[in-house]
Amino acid sequence: MDKNRRKNAQKIIVAMSGGVDSSVAAALLKRAGFEVIGVFMKLVDVPRFREGKKVARKVAKNLKIPFLVLDLRKEFQKRIINEFLKEYRAGGTPNPCVVCNKEIKFGLLLEKALALNADYVATGHYARLQKKKDGIHLLKGKDKEKDQSYFLWQLNQKQLKHILFPVGDHTKAQVRKLAKKFKLPVLAVPESMEICFIQTPSLRSLRSVNDFLARHIKQKSGKIVDTKGKILGYHQGLAFYTIGQRKGIRLSGGPYYVVDKDFKKNLLIITKKENDLFKKELIAKKVNWIFGKKPKLPLKIKAKIRYRHTAVSAIITKALNSKTYHLKFNRPQRAITPGQSVVFYQGQELLGGGIIC
Numbered sequence: 001m002d003k004n005r006r007k008n009a010q011k012i013i014v015a016m017s018g019g020v021d022s023s024v025a026a027a028l029l030k031r032a033g034f035e036v037i038g039v040f041m042k043l044v045d046v047p048r049f050r051e052g053k054k055v056a057r058k059v060a061k062n063l064k065i066p067f068l069v070l071d072l073r074k075e076f077q078k079r080i081i082n083e084f085l086k087e088y089r090a091g092g093t094p095n096p097c098v099v100c101n102k103e104i105k106f107g108l109l110l111e112k113a114l115a116l117n118a119d120y121v122a123t124g125h126y127a128r129l130q131k132k133k134d135g136i137h138l139l140k141g142k143d144k145e146k147d148q149s150y151f152l153w154q155l156n157q158k159q160l161k162h163i164l165f166p167v168g169d170h171t172k173a174q175v176r177k178l179a180k181k182f183k184l185p186v187l188a189v190p191e192s193m194e195i196c197f198i199q200t201p202s203l204r205s206l207r208s209v210n211d212f213l214a215r216h217i218k219q220k221s222g223k224i225v226d227t228k229g230k231i232l233g234y235h236q237g238l239a240f241y242t243i244g245q246r247k248g249i250r251l252s253g254g255p256y257y258v259v260d261k262d263f264k265k266n267l268l269i270i271t272k273k274e275n276d277l278f279k280k281e282l283i284a285k286k287v288n289w290i291f292g293k294k295p296k297l298p299l300k301i302k303a304k305i306r307y308r309h310t311a312v313s314a315i316i317t318k319a320l321n322s323k324t325y326h327l328k329f330n331r332p333q334r335a336i337t338p339g340q341s342v343v344f345y346q347g348q349e350l351l352g353g354g355i356i357c
Contacts, residue, residue: 026063030064063184238261284354304342
């Protein structure tokens, strides 16, 4: 955390999920002398959230801080779940966590925090902020394996002025030690690895994305073809497949890989050649620059095309009279997927990102 911020901040709203990271974030801020208020956001009615609320309440009691529950189910349904389904209907593979950070955690929650005269909203994200004369720079978290800056590319300077990431300068191992030191009842809480709103009633049995889509999107079966147009079989709905997918195609003679989807003709296009998945270029839409204005182009960057992807060198340019940006990689990338986020870095700094067309 920025030392200057500690001196100026008085009241901080901490988004508490009941997990280790947000709980330790609240504990660190309390220890630093801030007036801390824990807030649990009720987003959907699934066991994960009900259990999370119980744990978060226990942590708040342990830390002797006020605890509030904020019901954002209607807003979450409209802004996150409905948009998630809309993107799948259009043929993309969206990342709802990116949108949730912009619209919910650092959108609605931040608005409500400021209305309560809070100075900041804090979360358990593994990312760092650096305040300079030209503005606030968003950096990768210290823990390379847990860095979550990828999910924050839609934020802007106005939001970043009121955000803190207390665990960003720590590794996950250090955070767990701190949880033990603070005697927080969270060490047995499992890591959250799935999309939060896709879950069965049992905490130990997660419903797959396809099961969720099947309940919400009417799909039409169609033909599976190879790259030359030869019919190989039939699919149950294009939304159930994503670029690069190998499992679940259910054809003999494989392995096969999903290389494209033709929504106009309702065709699932597959290949046996994994090399067909590699491309050197992509087009990005809805690009956001953390500083609010585009840098001088063309620009050499490191780009990530998915969360667990290694950032690779690329050059970004912008077409004249176009709202889209063009990225060309120095080497071909596997399974560039429409709907996913492509995020731009220079060194440790996150410059911005966009949605892959």
